[in-house]
Amino acid sequence: MREGDGVERTRVGIVGAGPAGLVLATLLERAGIESVVLESRSRSYVEQRVRAGVLEHPTVELLRGIGVADRLDREGMPHEGISLRFGGGDHRIDFADLVGRGITVYGQQEVVKDLLADRVDGHRGPVEFEVSDVALHDVTTDAPSITFTDATGTDRTLRCDVVAGCDGFHGVSRTAIPDGLLRIAERTYPFSWLGVLARAAPTHDELVYAGHDRGFALYSMRSPEVTRLYLQVPPDTDAAAWSERQIWDELGTRLEADGFGLNEGELCEKPSVTGMRSRVVEPMRYGRLLLAGDAAHIVPPTGAKGMNLAIADVRVLADALVSLFEGGSETGLDAYSDTCLRRVWRAEHFSWWMTSMLHRFDDENDPSEFAGPFGRGLQLSQLRYTVGSRAAATSLAENYVGLPHEGTR
Ligand code: APR
Ligand code: PHB
Numbered sequence: 001m002r003e004g005d006g007v008e009r010t011r012v013g014i015v016g017a018g019p020a021g022l023v024l025a026t027l028l029e030r031a032g033i034e035s036v037v038l039e040s041r042s043r044s045y046v047e048q049r050v051r052a053g054v055l056e057h058p059t060v061e062l063l064r065g066i067g068v069a070d071r072l073d074r075e076g077m078p079h080e081g082i083s084l085r086f087g088g089g090d091h092r093i094d095f096a097d098l099v100g101r102g103i104t105v106y107g108q109q110e111v112v113k114d115l116l117a118d119r120v121d122g123h124r125g126p127v128e129f130e131v132s133d134v135a136l137h138d139v140t141t142d143a144p145s146i147t148f149t150d151a152t153g154t155d156r157t158l159r160c161d162v163v164a165g166c167d168g169f170h171g172v173s174r175t176a177i178p179d180g181l182l183r184i185a186e187r188t189y190p191f192s193w194l195g196v197l198a199r200a201a202p203t204h205d206e207l208v209y210a211g212h213d214r215g216f217a218l219y220s221m222r223s224p225e226v227t228r229l230y231l232q233v234p235p236d237t238d239a240a241a242w243s244e245r246q247i248w249d250e251l252g253t254r255l256e257a258d259g260f261g262l263n264e265g266e267l268c269e270k271p272s273v274t275g276m277r278s279r280v281v282e283p284m285r286y287g288r289l290l291l292a293g294d295a296a297h298i299v300p301p302t303g304a305k306g307m308n309l310a311i312a313d314v315r316v317l318a319d320a321l322v323s324l325f326e327g328g329s330e331t332g333l334d335a336y337s338d339t340c341l342r343r344v345w346r347a348e349h350f351s352w353w354m355t356s357m358l359h360r361f362d363d364e365n366d367p368s369e370f371a372g373p374f375g376r377g378l379q380l381s382q383l384r385y386t387v388g389s390r391a392a393a394t395s396l397a398e399n400y401v402g403l404p405h406e407g408t409r
Pocket of ligand 2: 051052053054207218220221230301302303304
């Protein structure tokens with residue numbers, strides 16, 4: 001809405017059109033609260049960006065609850081378990097048996113497409129694509145604003161009651177908080193993932209996590225025609241240094257199991273290398289600026305938590321904003337950071353645990369507790385216990401499928 005002096009006004013200014021920003025915008029719109037989403041990339045870019053692929057059970061339920069899950073329910077792939085491979089054996093973790101629910105494999109870009117179709121094509125609210133020079137102002141007052149240059153090159157000002165920083169790890173929102181007020185806890189892992197997306201029919205109907213002596217490998221998928229695979233590589237790896245032959249051979253070695261074979265196919269895109277880090281920024285609130293998703297926390301992808309955590313954050317935030325705008329209460333905003341961080345730290349621990357158990361820490365200079373022969377012994381013991389104890393397997397299962405959004409034990 002444009003005010004007399006050309007300044008625009010909305011309730012919530014949302015920076016970032018990833019899962020966090022778009023789910024928040026949709027939750028607010030369903031509650032009758034207007035927002036404006038500002039996105040630096042184009043619509044086609046955010047819809048094509050290959051990222052995560054696993055939806056927790058609570059995430060699927062939330063997307064269904066806001067009415068954006070029709071295609072997810074048609075095209076998503078429900079999974080009732082995963083397999084862990086190590087020491088030449090294959091061990092299935094049966095989610096359905098252990099915790100009575102599962103996950104759904106559905107690309108993040110598909111979630112983003114569904115949310116944008118609902119909001120933009122459904123004319124439910126604005127998303128400004130290809131904005132630049134986004135800057136936040138007066139976030140410690142109850143009248144913050146966002147200045148930005150829109151896709152036409154026009155400088156604009158958006159006044160709002162609240163700003164949601166959903167702009168990811170490299171976004172600007174976090175920089176609006178004085179360094180001295182932020183507590184950052186982080187860990188960088190001594191390896192990366194080389195990821196490939198291949199036009200090859202999956203040969204196995206569930207995800208496989210391999211903790212091979214040569215290193216970690218992950219077998220996943222995107223559809224009945226597309227396989228998604230990852231290899232642990234040294235942290236400074238140049239993807240171009242790996243030929244397709246080398247990639248397929250190493251994947252075949254690390255994922256080897258009786259009766260398992262890989263369909264090799266044409267790569268849909270150039271292989272990419274992703275660094276591995278854990279990072280938590282506290283607090284997630286600064287006045288009327290609320291951080292959500294990767295803007296506040298990063299997890300190594302081993303636990304498939306990134307997108308699910310982002311969505312869990314904005315579910316809490318949306319409830320807090322309804323209380324603010326309907327009842328004038330800031331109680332929800334006051335509790336926002338602590339409420340989210342309980343789930344964030346649970347997911348950080350689970351992601352660290354999965355990463356530490358399954359990857360090879362083979363640099364003798366690596367100070368981590370999982371390097372060298374003793375570290376490998378610890379890993380194999382943990383893996384054997386996890387697949388051999390119902391209690392331990394249940395712990396993995398309930399964390400992997402997603403603890404209830406209401407809170408985290
Ligand atoms: N101005 C506007 N938009 C910005 C800016 C900026 N200055 N900086 C970044 N963005 C946009 C990015 O282009 C991106 O579309 O913010 C969005 C942030 O989206 P994500 O990085 O996907 O972060 P989030 O929504 O928190 O989702 C987190 O989803 O990407 C997956 O698994 C991944 O853990 C990650 C999870
Ligand atoms: C993926 O399919 O991209 C994927 C699945 C599980 C993970 C990480 C990535 O833990």
